[in-house]
Amino acid sequence: MPLELTASQALGLWHGVTLAQVRREDHDLTLRQTAILLQIYLVPPPHTVRGLAATLGVTKPVITRALDTMGEMGLVDRVRDDRDRRNVIIKRTVTGALYLEKLGDLVIEHGRKL
Amino acid sequence: MPLELTASQALGLWHGVTLAQVRREDHDLTLRQTAILLQIYLVPPPHTVRGLAATLGVTKPVITRALDTMGEMGLVDRVRDDRDRRNVIIKRTVTGALYLEKLGDLVIEHGRKL
């Protein structure tokens, strides 16, 4: 079911959510980090470093570093693949799910204000 | 007119737009820079450094630096206020308007895909 937005609504929504993000969070995620996180939680697994790099159109080290940072925050987890031990499978965490739930609430909340 | 979104729609929209941003742009704006830009273009002028800092909940140098960067990109312009020469009025530019128009289109486009 398509969602029809006016230009004013679209930018207004983005404005409200972005502003709230800036005001709330102490440490904000990079645009790339946010994209990676959403990709992991919204697209069916399994997720690998290589796969994410290809999807985002960035190099592998970018993914590795982002996973390092977000891993320390507890937003994601890494596990070696037993079938092919070269691979690393990126796992979701409760903390990460909560983080995105908050983001979703923020979007919904500002959608209502339009 | 409120806009009712489901959690899935909200995150899906954010995911699509963020992903497109990462894939498209060479140099992405910081979350803070984006918030500043949207504030300037969606809220009636005049805009000052101090005012923006208060609105975003950040310090003045953050605004100054963001305006430096975005100024070099042509997204905003700065003019001294003649009434009170301590103030600097932040002006909109054609380039900045175009940038946000693209962002709006991106949001609309991914809204349709939901």
Added chain:
DNA sequence: CGAAACTGGAACGGCAGCGTAACGAATTTC
């Protein structure tokens, strides 16, 4: 007037992400 209060900006050291180029480990290929 002179002192106080305001503006925006500059200077400093620090930290995080970047691109490129390598690397070690595991697997596939011949």
Added chain:
DNA sequence: GAAATTCGTTACGCTGCCGTTCCAGTTTCG
């Protein structure tokens, strides 16, 4: 089995944003 390929990671130097502090210019008030 040896060589080539694939995977994720690390190392290097670089750039950009960060918070704090301090500064110069302007206005206001006693």
